[in-house]
Amino acid sequence: MLESQDLQAIRALIAKAKRWDAFFGVLGILSLMVGVLTFSALFVDMAIQGIPRLDGNFFINFPSRRAENAGILSAWVGTVLVMFVTALAAVPLGVAAGVYLEEYAPKNWMTDIIEINITNLAGVPSIVYGLLALGLFVYQFGFGQSILSAGLTLALLILPVVIVATRESIRAIPQMIREGSYACGATNWQTVRDHILPYSSAGILTGIIIGMARAIGETAPIITIGALTFIAFLPNAPFAGDPPAGLFDWLFSPFTVMPIQMFNWTSRPEAAFQVNAAAAGFVLVLMTLLMNGAAIWLRYHLRKNIKW
Amino acid sequence: MSNATTINMDADPKLAIKAECRNFNFHYGDFQALKGINMPVYDKKITSLIGPSGCGKSTLLRSFNRMHDLYPGNRYGGEIVMHPDNTNLLAKEVDPIEVRMRISMVFQKPNPFPKSVFENVAYSLRVRGINNKSELEDRVQHSLKGAALWDEVKNRLNDLGANLSGGQQQRLCIARALASDPEIILFDEPTSALDPIATASIEELVVELCEKVTILIVTHNMQQAARISDFTAYMYLGELIEYGVTDQVFIKPKNKQTEDYITGRFG
Amino acid sequence: MSASTIVTLPLNQSLDLQVSDRLRKKASRHMKERVIEFLLFGAALISVFTTLAIVYVLVSESWVFFQHVPLKDFLFDTQWTPLFDDAHYGIMVLLSGTLTSSAVALMVALPLGTIIAVYLSEFAPFKVREISKPFLELLGGVPTIVYGYFALVFLTPLLQKIYPDLPGFNLLSAGLVMGVMIIPYVASLSEDAMRAVPMSLREGSYAMGATRLQTSLRVVVPAATSGIASAYILGISRAVGETMILAVAAGMQPNLTFNPADSGATITSYIVQVALGDLPHGSIGYQTIFAAGLTLMLMTLMFNLLGYWLRKRFREVY
Numbered sequence A: 001m002l003e004s005q006d007l008q009a010i011r012a013l014i015a016k017a018k019r020w021d022a023f024f025g026v027l028g029i030l031s032l033m034v035g036v037l038t039f040s041a042l043f044v045d046m047a048i049q050g051i052p053r054l055d056g057n058f059f060i061n062f063p064s065r066r067a068e069n070a071g072i073l074s075a076w077v078g079t080v081l082v083m084f085v086t087a088l089a090a091v092p093l094g095v096a097a098g099v100y101l102e103e104y105a106p107k108n109w110m111t112d113i114i115e116i117n118i119t120n121l122a123g124v125p126s127i128v129y130g131l132l133a134l135g136l137f138v139y140q141f142g143f144g145q146s147i148l149s150a151g152l153t154l155a156l157l158i159l160p161v162v163i164v165a166t167r168e169s170i171r172a173i174p175q176m177i178r179e180g181s182y183a184c185g186a187t188n189w190q191t192v193r194d195h196i197l198p199y200s201s202a203g204i205l206t207g208i209i210i211g212m213a214r215a216i217g218e219t220a221p222i223i224t225i226g227a228l229t230f231i232a233f234l235p236n237a238p239f240a241g242d243p244p245a246g247l248f249d250w251l252f253s254p255f256t257v258m259p260i261q262m263f264n265w266t267s268r269p270e271a272a273f274q275v276n277a278a279a280a281g282f283v284l285v286l287m288t289l290l291m292n293g294a295a296i297w298l299r300y301h302l303r304k305n306i307k308w
Numbered sequence B: 001m002s003n004a005t006t007i008n009m010d011a012d013p014k015l016a017i018k019a020e021c022r023n024f025n026f027h028y029g030d031f032q033a034l035k036g037i038n039m040p041v042y043d044k045k046i047t048s049l050i051g052p053s054g055c056g057k058s059t060l061l062r063s064f065n066r067m068h069d070l071y072p073g074n075r076y077g078g079e080i081v082m083h084p085d086n087t088n089l090l091a092k093e094v095d096p097i098e099v100r101m102r103i104s105m106v107f108q109k110p111n112p113f114p115k116s117v118f119e120n121v122a123y124s125l126r127v128r129g130i131n132n133k134s135e136l137e138d139r140v141q142h143s144l145k146g147a148a149l150w151d152e153v154k155n156r157l158n159d160l161g162a163n164l165s166g167g168q169q170q171r172l173c174i175a176r177a178l179a180s181d182p183e184i185i186l187f188d189e190p191t192s193a194l195d196p197i198a199t200a201s202i203e204e205l206v207v208e209l210c211e212k213v214t215i216l217i218v219t220h221n222m223q224q225a226a227r228i229s230d231f232t233a234y235m236y237l238g239e240l241i242e243y244g245v246t247d248q249v250f251i252k253p254k255n256k257q258t259e260d261y262i263t264g265r266f267g
Numbered sequence C: 001m002s003a004s005t006i007v008t009l010p011l012n013q014s015l016d017l018q019v020s021d022r023l024r025k026k027a028s029r030h031m032k033e034r035v036i037e038f039l040l041f042g043a044a045l046i047s048v049f050t051t052l053a054i055v056y057v058l059v060s061e062s063w064v065f066f067q068h069v070p071l072k073d074f075l076f077d078t079q080w081t082p083l084f085d086d087a088h089y090g091i092m093v094l095l096s097g098t099l100t101s102s103a104v105a106l107m108v109a110l111p112l113g114t115i116i117a118v119y120l121s122e123f124a125p126f127k128v129r130e131i132s133k134p135f136l137e138l139l140g141g142v143p144t145i146v147y148g149y150f151a152l153v154f155l156t157p158l159l160q161k162i163y164p165d166l167p168g169f170n171l172l173s174a175g176l177v178m179g180v181m182i183i184p185y186v187a188s189l190s191e192d193a194m195r196a197v198p199m200s201l202r203e204g205s206y207a208m209g210a211t212r213l214q215t216s217l218r219v220v221v222p223a224a225t226s227g228i229a230s231a232y233i234l235g236i237s238r239a240v241g242e243t244m245i246l247a248v249a250a251g252m253q254p255n256l257t258f259n260p261a262d263s264g265a266t267i268t269s270y271i272v273q274v275a276l277g278d279l280p281h282g283s284i285g286y287q288t289i290f291a292a293g294l295t296l297m298l299m300t301l302m303f304n305l306l307g308y309w310l311r312k313r314f315r316e317v318y
Helices: A008-054 A057-062 A073-104 A108-123 A128-138 A147-171 A176-181 A188-217 A220-224 A260-268 A271-305 B001-008 B057-064 B098-100 B117-124 B133-146 B167-181 B195-210 B222-228 B246-251 B257-264 C001-021 C026-068 C073-074 C091-123 C128-142 C142-162 C171-195 C199-207 C211-225 C225-242 C243-251 C267-276 C284-313
Strands: B017-028 B031-042 B046-050 B074-082 B103-106 B183-187 B213-217 B231-234 B240-243
Touching: A008 A188, A008 A220, A008 B017, A008 B098, A008 C091, A008 C128, A008 C171, A057 A073, A073 A108, A073 A188, A108 A147, A108 B167, A128 A147, A128 A176, A128 A220, A128 B195, A128 C026, A128 C225, A128 C267, A147 A220, A147 C026, A176 A188, A176 A260, A176 B231, A188 B133, A188 C026, A188 C091, A188 C211, A260 A271, A260 B057, A260 C142, A260 C243, A271 B103, A271 B231, A271 C142, B001 B183, B017 B057, B017 C026, B031 B213, B031 B240, B031 B257, B046 B074, B046 B222, B046 C211, B057 B183, B057 B213, B057 B231, B098 C142, B117 B167, B117 C211, B133 B240, B167 B183, B167 B195, B167 B213, B167 C171, B167 C199, B183 B195, B195 B222, B213 C142, B231 B246, B231 C091, B240 B257, B246 B257, B246 C128, B257 C001, C026 C284, C073 C091, C091 C128, C091 C171, C091 C211, C091 C243, C091 C267, C091 C284, C128 C171, C142 C171, C142 C243, C171 C225, C171 C243, C199 C211, C211 C225, C225 C284, C243 C267, C267 C284
Parallel strands: B046 B213, B046 B231, B103 B183, B183 B213
Antiparallel strands: B017 B031, B017 B074, B231 B240
């Protein structure tokens, strides 16, 4: 009973425990601050270094031996083309795999293997995908060190992200929606096409954007397949050039991408190239921030609007 | 309705009041869940709170040890006073942790921690700064005996609490609540997740416990309230409709609404 | 008896005749459904093929490598000079760089990530949580090449002010920045695990008079052990597999050292270094990167197996 205990002792104990509480609260905020400060330092430092370099010419110049003439034209065009291939491969495959696992897959060992496999792939270091692509796409399939190889490599890399996002947003659809559809006489595929995909599309889109944001910044696997760091030309547009290029010739063209261009400049000793690296890095960070921000915004609004 | 507050029962003069609600109100955000509750809780007696779901009985129970402080947007009004020291449990300067050390609680679903049987009970002692091994062993054993669980678990004290049966888990939670020598134990529908046999053993235990400690119990089972409690409070839509000695409330309720509920005409 | 059969039989038959046309499975529709299911299944199988292809490429190229280099040399030689005339292939050299930089990174990421997770899950007001979670996500989305640049041109000069002997390329600065990069992964996954702990356990603890910290450390964290273990394993995999930060900021000279203040190459940065050069396909230098990749893969596999074991061992029983 309390009467027999020393109330003062209890109070002292609580006060002590609460001091630890307060101490931990401060510790938590300080830990968060490490992240905030690092990010701010990184962003501000790069902005100060890089923004003065960001004039129109920077975007329409090829890389050059002279730092002040160098630009990121071939890099951003390369990034756009590689991302295009990546999206074209990863989105249908990832969404289809996600739909299969949620709506079709029977409960058996095959499904278990696929699921465990996807979890494991998400943890495979990105450079290993580079080695895979080097052995498989570049040499076995003979795609060479091309936009196609790079796009497919990154597609494999972000496939788990797209699959997981697809599955999660499909899983959020209540069973009664499916039952309603089947009760109308719809087939499995009609249910998926008319209900499951439309209702989960925003969630899937969020996953795709996050995956693409990751792909855009990936450097290691693309270097591994042998992307060149100095490219002073653009892939041929379809039917352009002499002799005229075919519709898909650009797929097999050598290329560079933004992060590789930045890496190239970062590893130069001259300070002027460091400035270029900062400028390219700033553009790169802005792109990923915008994409991730869009995904976060999308998810936030999704959560607010959907009511089943 | 508010006449419930003025009930003057032919009480035993030896009865001491352990705690009482004085014009107690409670809000979840803008929603007023409890309105002007006035009710005594007698020392070393069992008081049961009954009423249809949503009537506020659990809300009232959880106010006694300030569980509502865990969630934002909850507001208390009025007082819940604890005797003999006359402390208003709801006062800003009163620490909810101190309140919970004096008033412990047993929940609707057994919620043993993912720890051993021993550590589950020892936990409420450890948070009080008791870490001495032999003292812990003594008091854990004492509480497990008090919860009529010792004989069943004395050989598996290192087993996970979750490996016990449902009824044993609930008695483990009671032992946990007992270990720190509380003045009041709150029971929030403690048998609603249990089978009839486990329910009977918990009920028996609760009746035994009231020799040493004051008990406030929420139940949705009127027979249970009638079987075990000394006093009964009937609540409806956040108000206390009727309060009195259990036999009186069940045999000749003063309020028509109470009678309807007890006889099963609604609820 | 017989009368009723006489009455019902024709009725059944006539019903059969009336509806069978409409209820019969349409072969075309059935085929279409099967084809679609097969295509979707094929898409799901791509992931399995990816794994098989990774294993195949790594093992087959490494196989050729190990025809030339005895496994004993690979494991125990203390020099890594595959591109010199006097070639040595001691993977230990690259492993030391990987382990040292990962250790530095994890010493930053695991404690800070866990503290942030506990703070966000159990302490932080709703507003702080709502702002911090997306911010952490953004932090995790910054390309690693940018982190590498930051380590090289910002953190290393800063550290050199405190410790002037620090070389321009070093594992310390790369490791520290890598740690910050990994914080979001650890924090976010651990926090998810803690939030999955049912509220009833917390209430049980608070009802005993426990404080927030006591409830967090003694009830919530133990209950979320398996999830937190997964988060740690992911963090370790990230650290071991991280490439660009090290390629940029740690230098690429193979160096058998466990001193973070030295420069050094890691398994990953070595692969980048070779890929940047111009090694002919099929040469022994070319095959070294697959042997290095295989080592990396085996390490992550080991951590993943450890993760499975931990998850099984500490699976939550609420």
